Amino acid sequence: MNTKHYPSWPGRLPKTLTVPGTTVYDNILVSAKRYPDKVAVHYYGASYTYADLFLEVEGLAGFLEHSFNVRKGDRVMLYMQNAPQYVISMFAILRLGAVVVPINPMNKEAELEFCINDCGIKAGIVGQEIYENVQGLKASTTLESILVAAYSDYLPDQQPFTNLPDEVVAPVKQHSDVRWGDALAEGRVPSEYTGSQEDVAFLPYTSGTTGMPKGCVHTHYSYQANTFSAAHWSGVANSTVHLAALPFFHVTGVIHSLIMPLTIGASIVIMTRWNREHAAEMIERYACTNWVNISTMVVDFLANPRIQDYDISSLTSISGGGAALPEAVGEQLHEWLGLRYVEGYGLTETISHTHFNPPDAPKLQCLGIPAFDVDSRVIDPVTLQEVEVGEVGEIIVNGPQVFEGYYNRPEETAESFIEIEGKRFFRTGDMGRIDEDGYFFMVDRIKRMINASGFNVWPSEVESYLFNHPDIQQACVVGVPDPVRGESVKAFAVLHPESEGKVREEDIIDWAKEQMAAYKYPRSVEFRTSLPTTASGKILWRQLQNEEAERSKS
Template sequence: MTTPGKAAAGPVEMPPRFEFSGPLLPDLVRLHARWYPDKPAVADEQATLTWAELDRRSNAVANGLRALGVRNGDSVAILLENCVEYVEMLYGAWKAGAVVVPLNLAVNESGLLMMLQDATARVLFCSPVQQQRLASRMTEAASLLPDGVIVHDGAAGAYVRWRDRQDKGPPAVTIGDDEPCNIIYSSGTTALPKGIKHVHRRRIQSIYELAMAHRYHYGAVAICPIGLYSNTAWGTLMCALIVGATCLIRRKFDPEAWIEDVERYQVTHAMMVPIMFQRILDAPNFRPAAVRSVQAVLSGGSPLFEGLKRRVMENFSCAVIELYGLTEGFMTTLQPEEAEGRLASVGKPVRGNDYILLDDNDQQVAWGGTGEICVRSVHWMIEYHNRPDATRESMFIDSSGLQWLRTGDIGRTDEDGYLYIIDRKKDMILSGGQNIYPADIEALMVEHPLVAEVGVIGVPDATWGETPVAIVVPRAGSAAADLAATLLEWTNQRVGKRQRLREVRIVDTLPRNPNGKILKRELRRTYVAAGDVVARATGPRENQ
């Protein structure tokens, strides 16, 4: 009933408000093309693309994919060696609203097919070399790819002809902040590695934080010799692209060529894994003057041991930054201003991140203690694709209902809150009821002047359950037969009784994943495969 003299109340009008959505990664190419059209964006050994060229080419890829039937949320896979075309495919797929699936070139044919099937990829971009690898399974592959395989086989090849037929104007596609951006498959030990899924909003937030931590700016020139299927390579590429800088892409890592490129092109920024730093410093053409243009280097992927970090700091007159993270996301950085007295630390969380340490009973460890690192973040992955079981297993929910991601890494904190990585939880050796961390032994052994690389694993032992064994790559010119015995004695004199090695084996190379981490599961196979061993030395192990 209406009160006399008063109008009936109508719907309440809400005051206007802005609902801005910031630019996402595919938008940045368009924006930089508007602001810096003639500035080089990416270059490989054969070609350079300006921002305007990259924008037009990625538009063409996007429009071509939409014409094939690719829609928002569909997967597009890339199996290709490093080149500028990889970048236009990457950003073109994003502009089309697709989920990018970068495939590791080191994965075998069966593994690639499993990934294509798991991701339900509609299109595969590949090179002739990779197409040939899949040739025996192409019928099976084609059945998994409803919109086909597009082969990049040179300047007049199928991919270029297809791309150049497309409209080069911006595609009429809207991408939501929380739409999936990528699925990157881990280098796990299961038959099908986990597919790590990020959404656009979290991915660009992560890159903004990484670019700030790595001190990127508009005038930067970055170099990326790591395969673009790797999250480490994406860190370099996208940090450069997010600020409108230039990224030099190289087909492979060669330390001598890297040094020449840095000097010739006045490279300012590089993100690498520790073994790359070591090989650069050991290269015959290395001299500090050649890398004088470098303003900041960032190390990630595996621990940068103190001795190597000192060498990098002494020879690169620039900011040396260490990063800790996973493919799921990055967590901490140690900036040079904080490094004094903390060279072994990986620093503190970047903005938007937090961590706790849990003991074996899932109880939070007090500050200064040791436990599994668990992370909360606004820019980490959202899930493992098609693996709710793995997502659930990696999740810890605390008493307040907050979700944390279990990293599988063991860490400790100091009294100032700086994080130190001890080892992977799964690589820990249980010997005589005591925990032995291989990284502790590795950190000691790489200090030996004749050791280039080392990986320590646990092997079965009738007395202790497990016992540590070191597998070593010697520096050039070392006498392998003598070195094994020398290292066994040298190490066992310096470690605790419980850490003493049963054996040292000398090999030519250590297996590593694209991020430079030593593959301990492969080392265990190497231990069994005596044919891979150059020399060995064994001794009694009285560790109790």
């Protein structure tokens, strides 16, 4: 067990926690019994109590069971942006013992088609604004039933906020699939709940070195481990109010901004889309105390020339991960609010955090120290031997939040774990080091991955789409430094001879926007007559990436 970080451990906390024997669904059941009249969700001026929430969870579960024939173990797609319907849908799926498959709402039809077929999704709950990406997939996938949600159903009659996103205010549209309001109007009652902590509960998708997404098998146990870990580490209470700005499909958003607050009986303030003006208004209006985010949100938030016009003094905690916060921004935050930005580290495979910075002693641009019951080490990726303090190696983790494995991919699962001292450690693929205080720092990545505003972009996946373009003969995708996003996606392309001089960079970018999620498509394209390769013909992507890094310095 790595105990180098114990001297830095928060004095008020034990070093181990007992994971509850209950399920994630039990969390909302208990909170609804404890705090029926307390506001659980604020949504652009509307407020919903725990009793309101629970009633709709049960009603939707009844509909899914009796009308969509959803059964225990079935995979159900949750494909929408942040809204009350996301919360209700997630708990309703779990109520039936089914498995939540959260899909990034920026994903396009081809990406959806792969995930649906990969894990055999039979039913989907979809945001109205992205319904067009799904409606044609019944014929080519395992998808049988679709429920469509319009976010405007949960807006108040009198709207206190201006300039809301179009998808939030759009009225209910006509289509051939079931509408949300009609589903709840059926008033169906679900069967008796029989879930247990060993049941598979969530199947979030991540990508790997092959570039194709992989489902990460998580039980209720792994989610509960990090839900209660987050609550204890951050010291929250049922009186706290959490600004839910991170997307719920993302592991950090669903744990820290949805499940954890509602488990302790707190309130969440939901933002469907990030908007710095709305964020400041909501913090002031609802006296938000906690805000978990990605660093690019903080940078944008503080860059608002009107930020001093808002009273955001209610904030007592600002934290996040995904990308390091620039030191200058962290100091600006501290000077203004007296708060230190608390960073953490985790992966889809660990359903959010494995490391936290101690709230009372955080270090900037630092992953933090291993959380409750986490044994994390740094090893030589070749010899698999543990390295000394200060030396760089691969970060590995063992803990209760680590996933079971990749769905239907036994070989890739086996390759992702090693055994040390009788323990099963997950190989993160991230290169890091430990300092003399036991804090972990990111150095580089073994895996070929781009981190764009906290989203993982796998170059080989983007390349696979670019090869579908009729004018592209060869493509190589790399990450380039970006002052706002951390990294951006750049594509090097070799055109077919007949296309040279006829295709512009903008043409490729515009085409790519239609093929893949907004965070994935290349922000720049450079045409070349050839790409550097090895003797065997393998493209030297690292050489291109190093060229870009050098270019950014000049």
